[in-house]
Amino acid sequence: MARDATLRAATSAAVGIDDVAVRFRTKNRDVTALRDVSLDVAMGEFVAIVGPSGCGKSTLLKLVAGLLKPSSGQVRLRDEQVKGPRHDIGYVFQRAALLEWRSARRNILLQAEMRRMPAARARERAAELIAMTGLGGFEDAYPHELSGGMQQRVALCRALLHEPPVLLMDEPFGALDALTREQMNMELNRIWRETGTTVLLVTHSISEAVYLADRVVVMSPRPGTITEIVEVGMGAERDYAQTMGRPEFRDATTHVRGLLGTAAAGD
Numbered sequence: 242m243a244r245d246a247t248l249r250a251a252t253s254a255a256v257g258i259d260d261v262a263v264r265f266r267t268k269n270r271d272v273t274a275l276r277d278v279s280l281d282v283a284m285g286e287f288v289a290i291v292g293p294s295g296c297g298k299s300t301l302l303k304l305v306a307g308l309l310k311p312s313s314g315q316v317r318l319r320d321e322q323v324k325g326p327r328h329d330i331g332y333v334f335q336r337a338a339l340l341e342w343r344s345a346r347r348n349i350l351l352q353a354e355m356r357r358m359p360a361a362r363a364r365e366r367a368a369e370l371i372a373m374t375g376l377g378g379f380e381d382a383y384p385h386e387l388s389g390g391m392q393q394r395v396a397l398c399r400a401l402l403h404e405p406p407v408l409l410m411d412e413p414f415g416a417l418d419a420l421t422r423e424q425m426n427m428e429l430n431r432i433w434r435e436t437g438t439t440v441l442l443v444t445h446s447i448s449e450a451v452y453l454a455d456r457v458v459v460m461s462p463r464p465g466t467i468t469e470i471v472e473v474g475m476g477a478e479r480d481y482a483q484t485m486g487r488p489e490f491r492d493a494t495t496h497v498r499g500l501l502g503t504a505a506a507g508d
């Protein structure tokens with residue numbers, strides 16, 4: 242599905258979070274992780290979530306994936322209430338979590354095995370993704386033979402193999418060096434445009450959030466609530482160097498940094 246003006250104008254919600262609260266009860270204490278959180282994410286939209294450590298960002302993604310149930314409120318994925326783990330999402334974590342004894346291609350195909358995808362379609366899709374992420378020539382390499390950036394590309398291919406309409410990313414580039422991270426940001430922007438996938442990205446980097454997203458959700462310290470949703474107001478196609486110099490980029494990063502306060506800002 243190509244990403245175009247029609248897609249950007251689409252109004253149906255890919256993700257709906259309605260007045261959600263999450264409380265964790267452990268033996269020693271009760272923690273309210275999220276409170277009064279409501280958010281609608283349109284099909285094909287890119288939303289970044291930033292906030293201080295422990296404000297409930299990962300908790301929010303787990304709710305959307307159906308790995309966690311809200312204590313109150315509800316979460317919808319493509320107009321259906323999330324009641325348990327969902328298969329129509331892709332998930333990328335900070336660590337690529339690849340199986341050391343499997344090649345890059347076979348790590349990607351793991352997704353197909355778990356979901357019992359037809360083998361021919363899975364191989365075709367894996368080849369497309371390998372080409373799209375620049376992994377061509379490394380299909381048969383094992384994780385220890387790949388750089389951190391390449392391992393994260395493999396994890397991204399694995400998350401996209403079954404063509405999920407919604408991609409959840411939890412601090413996916415946090416362990417990469419600054420240059421590789423920039424490169425991954427540019428690639429993610431291109432992949433998002435090419436696939437039309439809806440993306441929810443948790444990041445500690447304000448510039449990463451603003452460079453990539455249509456909207457940036459800024460959260461308060463725990464119990465996490467939404468402080469403000471900042472519209473970035475730039476088109477989908479974003480040349481890295483040019484975008485950094487745009488007034489919209491500067492305005493949005495300054496605004497988000499102000500909302501977070503310097504102590505909480507990642508960069």
Ligand SMILES: Nc1ncnc2c1ncn2[C@@H]1O[C@H](COP(=O)(O)OP(=O)(O)OP(=O)(O)O)[C@@H](O)[C@H]1O
Nearest residue numbers: 265267272274293294295296297298299300301463
């Ligand atoms: N399974 C759990 N049991 C008890 N408490 C939990 C559980 N999961 C998360 N918490 C608590 O909920 C709060 C929010 O956690 P969460 O991991 O969502 O924060 P975060 O914003 O993603 O943090 P970080 O930026 O440091 O990754 C934290 O106080 C955490 O200790």
